Amino acid sequence: MLNKVQEWAILLVIVGISATVGNFIGYKIPIADAIPGMLILGAISLAGMILAKVIPVKFPAVAYIGLIGMLLTIPESPVAKPIVAYTSKVQFMAMATPVLAYAGIAIGKSWTDFTRLGWKSVLVALVVLFGTYIGSAIVAEIVLRMQGII
Amino acid sequence: MGQKGLSWLDWRLHGIVFILTVVTERIGTHRIPLGPGVIVLFPMLYAMILGLVLYLGKFVKKEQADAAEPMIVLAIAYLIAKIGVLIGPSMPKIIAAGPALILQEFGNLGTILLGLPLALALGFGREAIGMTHSVGREPNVGLIVDTYGFNSPEGRGVMAVYIVGTVFGAVFMGLMAGFLSTILPLHPLSYAMATGIGSGSMMTAASSSLAHVFPELKDDIVAFAGASNLLTTATGLYMSIFIGLPLANKLYSVLKPRFSKNQKEVVKNA
Numbered sequence: 557m558l559n560k561v562q563e564w565a566i567l568l569v570i571v572g573i574s575a576t577v578g579n580f581i582g583y584k585i586p587i588a589d590a591i592p593g594m595l596i597l598g599a600i601s602l603a604g605m606i607l608a609k610v611i612p613v614k615f616p617a618v619a620y621i622g623l624i625g626m627l628l629t630i631p632e633s634p635v636a637k638p639i640v641a642y643t644s645k646v647q648f649m650a651m652a653t654p655v656l657a658y659a660g661i662a663i664g665k666s667w668t669d670f671t672r673l674g675w676k677s678v679l680v681a682l683v684v685l686f687g688t689y690i691g692s693a694i695v696a697e698i699v700l701r702m703q704g705i706i
Numbered sequence: 707m708g709q710k711g712l713s714w715l716d717w718r719l720h721g722i723v724f725i726l727t728v729v730t731e732r733i734g735t736h737r738i739p740l741g742p743g744v745i746v747l748f749p750m751l752y753a754m755i756l757g758l759v760l761y762l763g764k765f766v767k768k769e770q771a772d773a774a775e776p777m778i779v780l781a782i783a784y785l786i787a788k789i790g791v792l793i794g795p796s797m798p799k800i801i802a803a804g805p806a807l808i809l810q811e812f813g814n815l816g817t818i819l820l821g822l823p824l825a826l827a828l829g830f831g832r833e834a835i836g837m838t839h840s841v842g843r844e845p846n847v848g849l850i851v852d853t854y855g856f857n858s859p860e861g862r863g864v865m866a867v868y869i870v871g872t873v874f875g876a877v878f879m880g881l882m883a884g885f886l887s888t889i890l891p892l893h894p895l896s897y898a899m900a901t902g903i904g905s906g907s908m909m910t911a912a913s914s915s916l917a918h919v920f921p922e923l924k925d926d927i928v929a930f931a932g933a934s935n936l937l938t939t940a941t942g943l944y945m946s947i948f949i950g951l952p953l954a955n956k957l958y959s960v961l962k963p964r965f966s967k968n969q970k971e972v973v974k975n976a
Binding site: 564566567568570571572573574575577578581582596597598600601604605617618619621622623624625626627628629630631633636639640643646648649650651652653654655656657658659660661662663664665666667669670673676677678679680681682683684685686687688689690691692693694695696697699700703705706 | 715719720722723724726727728730731732734748749750751753754755756757758759760761762766768770771772774775777778780781782783784785786787788789790791792793794795797798802803805806807809810811812813814815816817818819820821824825828829830834837838840841842865866867869870871872873874875876878879882883886892893895896897899900901902903906907908910911912914917924928932934936
């Protein structure tokens, strides 16, 4: 268990370095300003992964991570202000760039399968993605308007 | 290093990702006018495509691709943590929008309404059901394989959509979401909710694209997108079991005879 936690922590630091540097280059946020926020987000991630491992209920780590982050920053939380302030120095999009870089490298393995598909399959698949997107957007728009939110 | 316990510490992989991050963030965001709309290009899209190019160009080996897979899960943890701390402050707004958030899950059935007729028009048979009953992520693949078997037409169909989604889903969603929001004036929050289709990378790319188009709402966009994606992840499978798959089968039995009349069975392979 301790080994696993150590491994996660090291890997989180490695990803964190890429994200922090990207955050500086892409969004001009000084590295020193971003470090507290990165550490907080890393700690939330680690806590979520540990909880998923320790609690016997089958509940994925990402659910715990999202929940911890949320509970720490809801208006009722006494630590909401500083956590929101620190983590706002880390741009969501800057953190996503290394994730998709890893993903790009990993999907290479699916490339052979991909090239075997005909153009018709590809077209249908893209329309499927588009269909769920536009369908949800239209329903959301209608309901939000009925509620008078937008 | 070298011993088995540390094989996850692949410095070549992490070095490449670091360089990709630096290079792509340096290139930055670009907006390209296209017809009536705008295509937004941004670093994470270049990073994903360059990562794939490096793999196909043999600059990274299978070893790195293997090591990259668990890294996605880990790196996504950070993103989820960030989404969590964005959701917290927006919680009152999200609760207020709860009905829209829940009901838009049914919009996911748009896959069937748009996709199934197209698949049939292109000559697909039962593959069309696997392809269009849902957005074809892991839980849906599981459902179809469970119901029809891996080597069934339905199984081949869902795998085709799964593979396309895996390889091009994030890039497609990123480009499409930004473009669509510049030509079709729905509210950014409606679009934000729609990005939660049950894939972390697709939601990330699509919501980032929206955030570039509507920077004044970027925190709300990510919070709503994240909340919606969480909801889809939790409900997506049941949506497929109880509504998506039965509806796809029903629509298939209604539409298939009409399409078959006009054309011979053309397609055998998915």
